[in-house]
Amino acid sequence: MSDILTILIASLIGISCSILGCFLVLRRMALLTDAISHAVLPGIVIAFLLSQSRDTFFMVLGAGTFGFFTSFLVEWLQQKGKIQADASIGIVFTFFFAVGIILVTQYTQEIDLDQECVLYGDLLHVTLDVWLLTDGTNLGPKTLWLLVPLLLIIITFVVIFYRTLQIITFDIVFAQSIGIPVALFHYALTALVSFTTVTSFESVGAILVVAFFIIPPATAQLLAKRLQHMIILSIIFSIVASLLGYYLSVIFNSSSSGMIVVVAGLLFLLVFLLAPRGGYFNKKKLSHAATLSS
Amino acid sequence: MIIRYIIINLFIILLLISCQSNNETNDSSKYTVVVTTNIIENTILNIVDTNYVNVFPLMKEGVDPHLYKATRKDLELLNQADIIFYNGLHLEGKLAEVLDKLSRQKKVVALADVLDKEKLIQVGEGIYDPHIWFDVVLWKEVTQYARNTLNENNIPTSKKNYISYLDQLDSTNNWINKRITNFPSKKRILITSHDAFSYLGRAYGIEVNALLGISTVAEYGIKDINNLVDYIIENKVRSIFAETSVSSKSLEAIVAACQTRGHEVQLVSGLYSDALGKKDTKEGTYIGMLESNINKIVNSLN
Amino acid sequence: MLNSYTTLIVLIGVILLSINCTIIGTYNYLQKKSLLADVVAHSILPGICLSFLLTQEKDFLWLFIGAFITGMASIYTIDFIKRASFLGEDTILGIVLSFFFGLGIVLLTYIQNQGFSEQSGLDNFLLGRAASILISDVKIIASVTLILVVTIILLGRLFVAIAFDSAFLSQIGISTKLIQLIISTLTIMTITVGIQAVGIVLIAAIMIIPPAIGRLWSYQVSRIILIGLLASILSSLIGVYISYTFPRSPTGPWIVVGLVGCFLFSLLFGTQSSLKVFEIRKI
Structure with missing residues (x-):
């Protein structure tokens, strides 16, 4: 039972992350997730100080707000400040993280926050952390109640605005010229990314959530020719990684989220080396052919 | 369409499996x-x-x-x-x-x-x-x-x-009470990097001071280190203690700072705080761990 | 303030570190690889765990070697994937960062569950605190500074050339691979030495922010470095001063805040900034 639940949670996170991740990867915004996952620390601390509770809801709210704020600042520095993309991400997340540490240190008497629960996360804990009603009814893991609605929102968003998102992703200039509110869609996407990041990192940890966003979509991108296929493939890869990774982690008695990431990485490597179109070995042949034809 | 088809199917399959009851039983007689x-x-x-x-x-x-x-x-x-x-x-x-x-x-x-x-x-x-x-x-x-x-x-x-x-x-x-009362109360100062020994201090009359509070995310600043160094020199503390589970680097910095101000202080490592020592050794038991800690503290402060 | 030994050591340590990170950070910035610092910093974890698994002890030298090897592996993996696929640079960085860190976490939990009593505090290698820099750390950092400065004086021009015109380099018969290897080695050395002294985030910050500040004032590489150095040294002073004056004020994070302060100032007043409030006319 708990095995299935753990795999279910990992897969749900994987699905949410890889759907959004496809857009991030294609729009060259992949590292935004890394920035968000570090920058939420002050959000968590402030939420904790204000609410005086460790309740997941407040944490997600505080962290989500800061995550969104981060992506806003990164975008602003890039657009208005003309700062190189990589540098603007680096500046924002190190700053927020530093502020977070300063806050924790100042209020160290009032806060008993562990590095663990902020930065590492744990799939098994989350599985055990069930939502009990006062009469003792077991409603299953709390995270599930956050993850399922989130996934539904993401799917609805992507299905309804699929064409629009596609245009923005592949030809932003054209999108602007036909009057699509590009900025609005950008912030809607980053808001979804922020909330997915914070909902997931309690389960898989702040740093590993980056892998869930990036690795399956990147693997899919090596194989797919169309956006639709890329999304489906990345979902499949993330589910396979969750299943295999979880069982390997049981065999080696080690962190399940870490092992899922390792499996996802190995899948990427496999596809990278062997893919028929973009694969390493075939690419050599291809580029050889390309130089011949040119 | 394909996306929705696959997603819905996966959902149903996963939900179905997850609803199966758990019939693992503990067959051990103990x-x-x-x-x-x-x-x-x-x-x-x-x-x-x-x-x-x-x-x-x-x-x-x-x-x-x-x-x-x-x-x-x-x-x-x-x-x-x-x-x-x-x-x-x-x-x-x-x-x-x-x-x-x-x-x-x-x-x-x-x-x-x-x-x-x-x-x-x-x-x-x-x-x-x-x-x-x-x-x-x-x-x-x-x-x-x-x-x-x-x-x-x-x-x-x-x-x-x-x-x-x-x-x-x-x-x-x-035994602990005897060990402690046998040495002068002025010398009973226990300085560690992590705040784990308050109960020991209160129960047996040892003054306890640590660099870090209970949270592991918090950091310390230069002021905190300097304050602790002042305290060590003022009270002529001869030894400070590192726990087995925490990095002793912060304490090494304190030892170095004391030395430059002409006060020799010794860094004693291997104080047990949150966990016992290896199984089948003396420190692997609760009482043995306490004895080892107290012996270390008393011997090096004296 | 300077008569306190700790303060003096910390100050010297962070200033030397600022010099290292700013210089090597600038060359990475020019190649649009600022976040490489972050990637390498996270890739160190599996190396530390592996060398612990092999040697079963927390010896600094072995941990350092392990860290160096996986750090190098991460850089080469990035280059390898980049050369052979159409994936974006940021995607590749993300893949490598999270894969290596995931591997690190797997190894760390594996070690934890094996019940080595020596293992605790293994991840402390990544969690250095600026306030407890030791004289031994300062010596190591200083030797890196020495190596770095000498290399830059000898090869600085080539480092710039590789960012802007690597084709030219190969034309005149200089191996770009070799130059890249030297830059990578210097980067990893700076990061590995820095991390166990001051921690991941501070290292990432002083590698990324000073070059960005310098770029807001000039487009000449030597000036970017000089202005970056000025900003990072100033921020080190600010950070150390605040941490020296107020209790419970961590040094590293305050240095980052100082850096961001300098950055905002440059954003408003920098001659190359697109947001500058004053136009300084050239006469």
């Missing part, structure tokens, strides 16, 4: 007691009847309870447990919340709950120092509580072992 730290493990081992009871700790040797991560084996253990003991007062971090939830289905006992809040050391609003085992009198109370709970739940305990263990606790307590 009772299973699961505990969190190996300090609790050692205590429980001394009171149960080991012919009928197995005791399993979740945290292995050398694992800082703050940094512990659950594995699936641990989940199996928790599922099979007839009774679960943990320290409480947030020593186990997030795990405590999980155990608390589990208490609706199983007998889960937070040992620190038996203690009067007035006997605890408060570090913040509603936050108490969890390192209660450093006061042997408190730990004896905890031991009695554990035994009563085991009896109430019909888990075989050994009366003979229990009584002799309580005796041992008493004599250890007396």
